[in-house]
Amino acid sequence: MISTSSADELLALADAILERVGRDGAEVTVVEHEEALTRFARNQIHQNVAESSRRVRLRLMGDDQVGVSEIRGEVEDLQGRLIAAAEAARELAPAGDVTPLPRPDAGSDGPVAHSPATALCTPEWRAGQVGTVAAVSAVAGFEAFGALQTSLTHTAIANSQGVRRHAASTSASLICVARGENGWGYADRHHHDIGRLDAEQVAQEAVETCGRNQQATALDPGVYPVVLSPYAVADLVGHLADLGFSALAHQEHRSFMRPGERLMSQLVSIADDASHPDAMPFPFDDEGVSTRGVSCIEEGVCRSFLHDSATALREDVPSTGHALPMPNTFGPWARHLVVTAGESSLDDLIAACDHGLYVTRLWYVRDVHPLRTMITGMTRDGTFLIENGRLGRPVRDLRFTQSIVDALSDVRGTGRERSIELDESERALLVPALGLGSFTFTS
């Protein structure tokens, strides 16, 4: 694992490159990453991997031109090659809109999601946790599939305007699918601290869902009230953010957001909060700008957009610290989505539904009509009929085609418990379960 002096080392490397460039208009990013993942199938470990890498990125600006170079690996004369490649790119890039580098702000390098236990996790420990999952599954007569992942990332950013940031973050994830003769069940946990992932609890949940999800029968497509688990809510909210929270989407007239207008239920409040202690906090973006909390949807009303330096410059406002590596054509990105909790337990949400569906997990969710927030996807690993306020028989997986805004305009209840979930882009969101008045299943 990387030594505790790494922050100084990485910033020293960045400083050395800036000094060698020797002029304004330079930004250096250094990222060291260590990751390990133990993957299991049929109650056995079938893949088990570890990686260690460092990448250095240089953004070079001047004469209204920008060039970027990046090197992963300890190549010979890294600094010289990095600078030469960025300079060659810059000189040949046509002159255009070049956003100035940010200046230092008052933000601190914290809080950060970091756990020494996660950073020190061993293959033997991971195998032991997977053994627990497999044992729980085997006792139930099922087979377990999934992965246990840990990572440690050091990020350092420095630029010629004086920005100097560093953070060391960790992540840990356990996902588990249990398979019986005629059905599946899913559970996961994500946290920065590996000690907070209870393998037995995850396995028990997956096994319980699997046990209930045997011999599913077909259900006619149609419009049903639904209760979505936090696993499913994460995919829904992640897509919603990508379809409209970015200021670039707004500036290009692609966003569904209409500031000041109520588009959703009063029970819906969504923010991007990079300092939330229950999520995966991280203090700055890929330009080294401190990430500020932004309320995007407040009690159903569209509020604010996320900015990077480029979108902020166009509107003459400060960046909110949501930049991806610059320059890019994608625009700002929500990395720390938090949905406000409600007052209902999961049982309350189910009890409030006379006839509907409980959805454990969504799969392969894709945009169909971005401006209308229309998406499609499948249910997976546990879809159940709700009858008279109780979970009923399992039903076969269904395809939905649904506007997210429309779905969130009729919220019947919000879970009081929230969990960290990853969406398909592996972004961590803090989300509750939701009860929705109508959801359209198309096949």
Next chain:
Amino acid sequence: MKEIAELAIDVAVSGGATYADCRVVQRGIQAMTVKDGRFAEVSSFEDEGMGIRAIVDGAWGFASVDRLDSDSLGDAARLACRIARASARLRRQPVRLAPAPVATGGYVTPMERDPFEVSLGEKMDLLIRADEAMGAVAGVTTHEASLEFVREHRLFASSEGSLVDQVIVESGGGMDATATSDDDVQTRSFPNSFGRHQLCAGYEAIAAMDLAGNASRIAAEAVALLSAPPCPSGRTTVILDGTQAALQVHESCGHPTELDRVRGDEAAYAGTSFLTPDLLGRFRYGSEQVTITADATTPGGLGTYGWDDEGVAAQRTVLVDRGVFRGYMSSRETAADYGWTSSGAMRADSWNRIPLIRMTNVNLEPGESSLEEMIAGTEHGVYLETNRSWSIDDRRLNFQFGTQNGWEIRDGKRLRLVKNALYAGRTPEFWRSCDAVAGPSEWRPWGIVNCGKGQPGQVIHVGHGAAPCRFRGVSVRASS
């Protein structure tokens, strides 16, 4: 590179590995984008590292490192062995590998013009011309054109004595024009969506795309889509263009014929497959018109190489023969389960990932029809171009696709442009309804650059040869 690989393998074998292989990879990427005539970016990316896979006590371990000094290599090899021993704690049956000939030799992507020898100025000039042509069309809101070039030097060595050295070169480009109104956003892409079309080829592939020559047309189509009527709903005849046929093959035939999905290796993430081995040779997957192969030797294909990342030679495997399900893409480990040999489809997206079974070039073999003939033979239907949305279940049966363009067909003629087209179905029923595939003159290798699979995630570049094809009685509707 050879010495690096051999050193790592020696350390692994000394550490108890009964089998070890090592890949040393050096990759360079050059990318450039012009957007709205104002934004331009040129970037270069260099990547270098080594990954070693080892079987110890009958189980797999893998470690990778980007430092290629002897100490780091030795540490990585020992870590791979340690990880394998940890894996063995939870392994009932030892890993078995199907036999494979010892591989030696080299391979270089055939090309006419090395894209890294073409000046950045020439490339930027092409992008600026394409971007300007799109921007000149009234009503276009944003427009963007981009190029990407990849050169990857891969060396593979194994404890069985294999040693292969390959240089794979890719050239890709594409553009998007978007038009917006108060209540609609419409985008047209060329030659394909997902940012670009890419081939294992030199700069000649970019020249052949004629980005600048097609820029005005696709921009005008984006604007026209704003006022186009929605696609009519109902069961009707659907004709897919080559790009959409390629994606249909990818999702509904490529993924379900990956043998690791059948074993359950991807069950928690990418999913499983409805094509189980008991169906081999007897399941009617599609109509007589439908023959699908996995061919890592397709000229120009984005999944074309000399050997896969287990050192198995590139080959052609029939997956569906005149409608009947016949085969899988496999690895040495999965093939051994059935007493087969590997189909040579193990690929890793870089040095820091293990190889998985991935598509090579999964091709819908050409038929005997033509787009013109298919339209002429359609009384009522739609011709659908360029993917806009795609989704399929985890067993690869229930799909729904949307396309950017739709053309309503009446009485054998293209009638009018329609928008927001969606079509949906179940895989075997859909392919059984295929009654025509265009011939070799309309067949092209298409490249898809965003195929995701595995944990940790891997994104691989795959090819699909396809031509326009026709399906009867498909469920079609508009998304609004």
